[in-house]
Amino acid sequence: MRYRAEIFVTLKPVVNDPAGLTIRGGLQALGFASVTEVRAGKYLVLTLDEADAGQARTRLDEMARQLLANAVIEDYRIELQPIGEPVAAGERPA
Amino acid sequence: MVFPGTWSDRDCAHAVLDVLREPVRFVDHREQTVDGLDLVILPGGFSYGDYLRCGAIARFAPVMEAVTDFANRGGLVLGICNGFQILQEARLLPGALLRNASCEFRCEWVHLRVEQSNSAFTLDCRPGQVLRIPISHGEGNFFADAETLDALERNGQVVFRYCAADGRVSEASNPNGSLRNIAGISNTHGNVVGLMPHPERACEPLLGSEDGLVLFRSAIHALTRVAV
Numbered sequence: 001m002r003y004r005a006e007i008f009v010t011l012k013p014v015v016n017d018p019a020g021l022t023i024r025g026g027l028q029a030l031g032f033a034s035v036t037e038v039r040a041g042k043y044l045v046l047t048l049d050e051a052d053a054g055q056a057r058t059r060l061d062e063m064a065r066q067l068l069a070n071a072v073i074e075d076y077r078i079e080l081q082p083i084g085e086p087v088a089a090g091e092r093p094a
Numbered sequence: 095m096v097f098p099g100t101w102s103d104r105d106c107a108h109a110v111l112d113v114l115r116e117p118v119r120f121v122d123h124r125e126q127t128v129d130g131l132d133l134v135i136l137p138g139g140f141s142y143g144d145y146l147r148c149g150a151i152a153r154f155a156p157v158m159e160a161v162t163d164f165a166n167r168g169g170l171v172l173g174i175c176n177g178f179q180i181l182q183e184a185r186l187l188p189g190a191l192l193r194n195a196s197c198e199f200r201c202e203w204v205h206l207r208v209e210q211s212n213s214a215f216t217l218d219c220r221p222g223q224v225l226r227i228p229i230s231h232g233e234g235n236f237f238a239d240a241e242t243l244d245a246l247e248r249n250g251q252v253v254f255r256y257c258a259a260d261g262r263v264s265e266a267s268n269p270n271g272s273l274r275n276i277a278g279i280s281n282t283h284g285n286v287v288g289l290m291p292h293p294e295r296a297c298e299p300l301l302g303s304e305d306g307l308v309l310f311r312s313a314i315h316a317l318t319r320v321a322v
Contacts, residue, residue: 011192014239015192015237016192016195016235016237016271018192018193018194018195018196018197018235018271019193019197022197042146067146067150067154068146070147070150070183070190072182072188072189072190072237072238072239073190073192073237
């Protein structure tokens, strides 16, 4: 099955986020006084072919731990959805 | 070590070859070995464009496996600026370097207090000595969790702290928001050191300071001492 995975990488709550603070300052300067906190992060979209959702999650966890997030400072969250059968090699999509 | 985007390799080579008259070899990131080297320097720059995180991609460069083996066998490894970030991503040094608290790229002279003279790169220093060396980075804000910070202090792994000219450590002398003003650390054995400031850019009077030379001289002494 082909899956679309969205990975949200965010700084751990204990880690200071200078970019988030600066964005909050910008919003407040624009008059959005209700904003009390901004946390900036990364958003990654992957397309991958795996046997099933469980296998896809296992592989994505490995990817996140080994490369996509730095466990010293970051947390990650994975959203997964099936998007159909993979296109076999040599076949052209209709 | 030269990765795509490394920019301080020529300056490091100049300090070691032209100033200290020691042989230098540029090692390409695709090489598989560091055999024959006594000292590995990971210079500053923006390896792989700093994509994803500073040092995150360089850490998987073919040559890094050899560098990791070299470090684990006690080989001397110095990571400067982006090189420090790479050593942390490679888990050869603890912690991480966040965006500067100011969100600005800081390129300026700073003072560093030498906290440890038992790392391979500070053997010729006395604890408390103040070095004047430039920084040039956007992401040098040292972070580690409280437990790791305490372990670093307890084990004597904090090698350099940002300070004032008289050696006093304060918030005012902290250019990037680093926790406990930490500018450089070592591994537990003291053979791997990473720091954000650029000692290679302070190796000649013409450049405004020779204070950076002591790191390279210390490494040479450490190697000579081992060989005797």
